[in-house]
Amino acid sequence: xxxxxxxxxxxxxxxxxxxxxxxxxxxxxxxxxxxxxxxxxxxxxxxxxxxxxxxxxxxxxxxxxxxxxxxxxxxxxxxxxxxxxxxxxxxxxxxxxxxxxxxxxxxxxxxxxxxxxxxxxxxxxxxxxxxxxxxxxxxxxxxx
Amino acid sequence: xxxxxxxxxxxxxxxxxxxxxxxxxxxxxxxxxxxxxxxxxxxxxxxxxxxxxxxxxxxxxxxxxxxxxxxxxxxxxxxxxxxxxxxxxxxxxxxxxxxxxxxxxxxxxxxxxxxxxxxxxxxxxxxxxxxxxxxxxxxxxxxxxxxxxxxxxxxxxxxxxxxxxxxxxxxxxxxxxxxxxxxxxxxxxxxxxxxxxxxxxxxxxxxxxxxxxxxxxxxxxxxxxxxxxxxxxxxxxxxxxxxxxxxxxxxxxxxxxxxxxxxxxxxxxxxxxxxxxxxxxxxxxxxxxxxxxxxxxxxxxxxxxxxxxxxxxx
Amino acid sequence: xxxxxxxxxxxxxxxxxxxxxxxxxxxxxxxxxxxxxxxxxxxxxxxxxxxxxxxxxxxxxxxxxxxxxxxxxxxxxxxxxxxxxxxxxxxxxxxxxxxxxxxxxxxxxxxxxxxxxxxxxxxxxxxxxxxxxxxxxxxxxxxxxxxxxxxxxxxxxxxxxxxxxxxxxxxxxxxxxxxxxxxxxxxxxxxxxxxxxxxxxxxxxxxxxxxxxxxxxxxxxxxxxxxxxxxxxxxxxxxxxxxxxxxxxxxxxxxxxxxxxxxxxxxxxxxxxxxxxxxxxxxxxxxxxxxxxxxxxxxxxxxxxxxxxxxxxxxxxxxxxxxxxxxxxxxxxxxxxxxxxxxxxxxx
Numbered sequence: 001x002x003x004x005x006x007x008x009x010x011x012x013x014x015x016x017x018x019x020x021x022x023x024x025x026x027x028x029x030x031x032x033x034x035x036x037x038x039x040x041x042x043x044x045x046x047x048x049x050x051x052x053x054x055x056x057x058x059x060x061x062x063x064x065x066x067x068x069x070x071x072x073x074x075x076x077x078x079x080x081x082x083x084x085x086x087x088x089x090x091x092x093x094x095x096x097x098x099x100x101x102x103x104x105x106x107x108x109x110x111x112x113x114x115x116x117x118x119x120x121x122x123x124x125x126x127x128x129x130x131x132x133x134x135x136x137x138x139x140x141x142x143x144x
Numbered sequence: 145x146x147x148x149x150x151x152x153x154x155x156x157x158x159x160x161x162x163x164x165x166x167x168x169x170x171x172x173x174x175x176x177x178x179x180x181x182x183x184x185x186x187x188x189x190x191x192x193x194x195x196x197x198x199x200x201x202x203x204x205x206x207x208x209x210x211x212x213x214x215x216x217x218x219x220x221x222x223x224x225x226x227x228x229x230x231x232x233x234x235x236x237x238x239x240x241x242x243x244x245x246x247x248x249x250x251x252x253x254x255x256x257x258x259x260x261x262x263x264x265x266x267x268x269x270x271x272x273x274x275x276x277x278x279x280x281x282x283x284x285x286x287x288x289x290x291x292x293x294x295x296x297x298x299x300x301x302x303x304x305x306x307x308x309x310x311x312x313x314x315x316x317x318x319x320x321x322x323x324x325x326x327x328x329x330x331x332x333x334x335x336x337x338x339x340x341x342x343x344x345x346x347x348x349x350x351x352x353x354x355x356x357x358x359x360x361x362x363x364x365x366x367x368x369x370x371x372x373x374x375x376x377x378x379x380x381x382x383x384x385x386x387x388x389x390x391x392x393x394x395x396x397x398x399x400x401x402x403x404x405x406x407x408x409x410x411x412x413x414x415x416x417x418x419x420x421x422x423x424x425x426x427x428x429x430x431x432x433x434x435x436x437x438x439x440x441x442x443x444x445x446x447x448x449x450x451x452x453x454x455x456x457x458x
Numbered sequence: 459x460x461x462x463x464x465x466x467x468x469x470x471x472x473x474x475x476x477x478x479x480x481x482x483x484x485x486x487x488x489x490x491x492x493x494x495x496x497x498x499x500x501x502x503x504x505x506x507x508x509x510x511x512x513x514x515x516x517x518x519x520x521x522x523x524x525x526x527x528x529x530x531x532x533x534x535x536x537x538x539x540x541x542x543x544x545x546x547x548x549x550x551x552x553x554x555x556x557x558x559x560x561x562x563x564x565x566x567x568x569x570x571x572x573x574x575x576x577x578x579x580x581x582x583x584x585x586x587x588x589x590x591x592x593x594x595x596x597x598x599x600x601x602x603x604x605x606x607x608x609x610x611x612x613x614x615x616x617x618x619x620x621x622x623x624x625x626x627x628x629x630x631x632x633x634x635x636x637x638x639x640x641x642x643x644x645x646x647x648x649x650x651x652x653x654x655x656x657x658x659x660x661x662x663x664x665x666x667x668x669x670x671x672x673x674x675x676x677x678x679x680x681x682x683x684x685x686x687x688x689x690x691x692x693x694x695x696x697x698x699x700x701x702x703x704x705x706x707x708x709x710x711x712x713x714x715x716x717x718x719x720x721x722x723x724x725x726x727x728x729x730x731x732x733x734x735x736x737x738x739x740x741x742x743x744x745x746x747x748x749x750x751x752x753x754x755x756x757x758x759x760x761x762x763x764x765x766x767x768x769x770x771x772x773x774x775x776x777x778x779x780x781x782x783x784x785x786x787x788x789x790x791x792x793x794x795x796x797x798x799x800x801x802x803x804x805x806x
Contacts, residue, residue: 048395049368049376052388057722069451079449086456087398087427087446094330094423095391096339104457134339137384139722174791176600181791182698202790206700259490264508264598348489350512350521352734354702354789370739379718379731380522410789412704413511414490 006060006126008034010119011050014041015073017065019109024116031119034126035063042066044077048088051102055135061126063103065118071108078106097134100125148196148246151311152218155244159216160188165242168216169207170194177268178254182207194218196311197270201251201293203406205229205360208236215241218311220248222295222404224304225437226360229400232440235363245307247315250288250296251405255414257291295405295418298323305438324426330419342387348413349386355417356393358410361400368392394420399428399445402437461658462640463649464620464627470502476551476643480588483517484553485510494552503554505622508598509781513710514559515566517552518583521707524729525579525717531724540728545579547586551639554592558601558779560615561608562710563589565779568772569713588635591616595661597669600782602795605672607775611662621658628654673798675776678769681804686766687758691800696757698790703734705760705784705792711777714740735759761797 012018018039024031040046043066054062064085072078085104093099103122107115156168171180172193180199184207185191196218204217205226215236219227224245230236252275258265267278275286289297298321303314330338353369356362369377369389377392378385394401394417401421408418428434431454432445464472476482477499484503485492492507494514526540563584570580594601594610603609613619617636621628629645631637640646706712716733719726733740736757741750750756768777778794785793 048392052391053374053376056384056388069455076449079451079453080446082453082455082457083432083446083449086431086454087424088395089456090427091391091395091398091420091423093335094327094338095342095387095420096335096337098335106457135384135387137378137382137722139382139720139725139727175793175796176786176791179791184694184697202698207697255490262506264596266599350703350707352703352707353737354700354704357700357702358789370737378720379716380720380729381731382522410700410702412708412787412789 004127004131006034006123006129006131007058008036008061008063008123008126009054009059010035010037010063010065010122011040011043011046012037013043013066013073013078014039016067016071016109017105017107017115020065020107020111020115021119023109023112024119027112029112029116031116032123034123035119042072042074042077043081043085044072044074046081046084048084051088051092052135055097055101055132056137058132058136060129060132061101061103061122063105063119063122065105065107065115068106068108098129100129101132148311149194152196152244152246153191153194155309155311156185156191156194156216157188159242160185160191164214165216166213168194168218168244169204170218170244171196171200171202171204174199177265178252178257196246198250198252198275198288199254199268201254201405201409202358203360203404206358206406208241209360209363210235211240213240216244217241218244218246219304219307220246221299221302221304222248222402222437224306225301225402226404228306228437228440229402229444230360232444238440242309243304243307245304245310247304247310247312248296248299248302249315250292250299250302251409252288252291253293254409255411256293257286259414293405293409294326294416295403295408299403301402301435301438306440324422326419327422327426330423342419343383345415345419346383346386346390348415349381349390350413351381351386351389352412354410354412355390355407355415358406359393359397360404360406361397362393364396368396390417390420393417394424397421398424399432399434399447400436401425460631460637461649461651461654462629462631462645463647463654464629464645465647466626469627472643472645473497473502473553474500476639479642480549480551480639481546482551482553483514494555497553505554505592508596509556509559509601509783511783511787512708513562513781513783514552514555515562515710517550518563518587519566519570519580519713522729522731523579524727526728528726528728529724530721530726543727545582547582549586549588550583551588551590553590554620555589555616556594556781557591557610557612557616557619558594558603558606558608558781559710560589560591561612562615562779562781564615565711565768565774565777566713568774588617588639589615590629590636590639591619593619593621593658593661593665595622595665597665598782598786599671600785601669601780602671602673602782603780604666604669605674606778606780608779609662610665610669611658621661623657628658630658671782671795673780673795674802675765675769675798677802677806678765678776678798681766681801683762683766683770685805686762686801689801689804691804692754692758695761695792695797695800696754699736699753699757699792700790701736701738701753701756702789703732703736704787704789705794706734706736707732708783708787710779710781710783711764716740735763757792761794761801764794765798765801 172183482497491511570577
């Protein structure tokens with residue numbers, strides 16, 4: 001298991017965190033390849049279904065990142081998202097997902113360094129938890 | 145609560161006779177113990193069908209969704225809060241409704257009582273504050289407080305919050321109730337134990353969707369479980385799909401759930417489905433000071449925000 | 459008629475022996491109610507029950523059943539070829555099934571096993587299973603089997619009928635399958651058939667007399683389908699219905715299913731899951747049109763199918779055995795007895 005690497009799905013807001021990922025790349029900042037990025041128009045667009053689908057299809061961790069409160073491109077999308085994420089994270093952890101599988105952050109498009117740091121931190125945390133068991137959907141096909 | 149019946153019938157008859165409403169939605173006596181059937185009365189001669197007792201746990205707000213008629217509706221505390229939610233969410237208009245408010249003293253828990261007896265329950269009779277359970281060769285008397293539905297035992301809004309006429313004097317609200325003892329018990333568990341707890345809780349689920357359909361909040365034209373492009377939730381009894389369904393069902397009720405207990409009462413397998421919604425209800429109360437269905441003037445918590453909301457995100 | 463006497467003192471031991479040649483299923487108490495489950499080593503069926511919460515139909519017809527498997531990996535030889543799933547077809551026996559539930563399989567058989575079409579999954583499961591019935595001495599208030607074409611001691615659909623005689627069981631042999639099972643367990647203490655038969659008959663009459671609930675179906679056959687279809691009472695019958703699938707899922711005679719493919723990575727399965735005529739999706743067309751788009755239409759469909767269409771199509775009574783599960787478990791107390799009587803007396 002020592003060479004096991006987690007799969008992490010990152011939902012990044014187009015207007016900030018996604019740009020930060022670009023900036024990190026331009027600046028040649030290293031961050032783990034475990035992070036698979038999906039671009040979203042705003043954290044306000046995040047549906048709980050996206051997160052559950054990612055886990056269900058085998059993600060070991062999910063990371064959602066958007067604009068700092070007050071900086072939303074659409075004025076208030078992330079304020080709504082913040083309430084939704086709070087309730088979502090509390091409920092999913094209440095049902096037994098380890099804290100540390102699901103991450104949220106606010107990263108502006110100027111914060112390439114911060115993006116790389118958090119990407120490293122998220123990957124390390126998820127890696128320490130090991131592979132996800134709880135929400136992955138297993139289909140019992142015997143054909144291989 | 146037994147005395148309410150006469151008054152409910154009297155009001156209903158008057159409303160129908162005067163043409164103030166096209167129909168009255170209430171309960172009629174069920175055909176099995178501890179069950180009443182939601183019913184609609186359109187003719188004043190039939191108001192004698194209407195009953196009220198401690199078996200009216202189904203939430204009648206569920207029967208108002210998108211109706212066009214003028215409706216008289218019998219509403220206990222939680223029903224009235226769900227009517228408020230319906231009004232806020234534009235599922236019915238206030239001027240369509242004549243709300244017959246019922247100050248409630250709690251509904252009895254049919255699952256709990258059924259599981260207490262190995263023998264068949266033939267009859268459950270209610271006297272003021274006493275519940276008498278009878279079978280072929282036994283009789284047991286409970287204090288009503290012992291056999292209340294869990295949500296009723298911790299209810300702090302027994303009186304309707306919105307009504308046009310009352311079926312009885314308002315009752316005293318319960319005070320010093322610890323509403324979230326069970327949620328805290330789960331919160332205190334380590335993650336692994338929480339997971340096992342909920343897996344175990346859901347092991348009996350047959351995906352009949354009674355919990356979803358008994359809920360007045362669930363009125364989407366296409367439920368997420370029926371969406372196929374993409375298919376968010378599989379159709380089988382795969383444990384992950386079942387867990388996902390219950391998670392999302394509960395989450396859709398976030399900030400809207402009044403803890404009326406209709407979902408739990410409806411479940412044919414006796415699953416404590418309120419364990420999901422209660423966590424959300426607690427969080428909404430503690431984080432946003434919100435109790436669903438208490439006011440027509442406030443937006444529900446996920447439809448609004450404050451810049452200084454608690455922020456767990458760094 | 460042959461009756462074998464089974465001493466309760468060696469019941470457990472002989473059941474263990476039986477497990478060597480059969481996979482046994484029986485009623486067990488799980489949480490707060492009884493359901494049918496596979497009996498593991500050392501596990502006994504618990505006969506102290508009225509009727510299980512869920513019907514035993516899932517033993518023959520699981521709620522989710524894998525039919526075919528496939529691989530989408532193009533490097534594999536047989537990729538994209540559907541392959542039948544291996545299922546365990548070794549003999550099984552259901553110990554302690556109620557006669558009504560066993561009779562229900564006969565009604566379902568008319569759908570899954572016809573001269574033209576045989577459902578291989580259902581037929582295989584059914585044919586490899588021996589049904590050991592448990593006569594029902596204490597029917598419930600919601601039981602109306604005697605007016606739904608069977609009864610508490612009904613034998614059709616069973617291979618053996620056990621009658622509880624306090625310190626022993628009488629096992630009445632109904633088919634050769636049943637006889638084989640007795641032999642495998644080593645139950646061969648033949649008993650004098652006449653007195654035993656008389657005792658069973660008396661108990662049968664006593665049990666039947668305890669059934670207080672009934673339906674009338676005598677005039678359903680002669681009603682015009684469209685008259686019933688257009689009857690005004692459906693709105694009222696359906697009013698309370700919340701359109702959950704409880705009645706259909708707990709019913710031993712409901713057989714509808716939906717086929718789905720599920721893929722994970724490169725491997726996938728084709729499976730079927732129970733479906734319910736109570737769900738709008740059940741009839742939703744690809745175009746978006748739904749011929750049964752309203753609650754009332756769906757409720758009407760369920761009752762019309764059980765009590766009228768089935769009767770007209772198969773000329774063999776109604777599609778209901780009177781187990782009463784839907785009455786006991788309906789969240790809003792819609793009672794098939796009331797609906798049946800409404801239909802039967804409509805237009806009189």
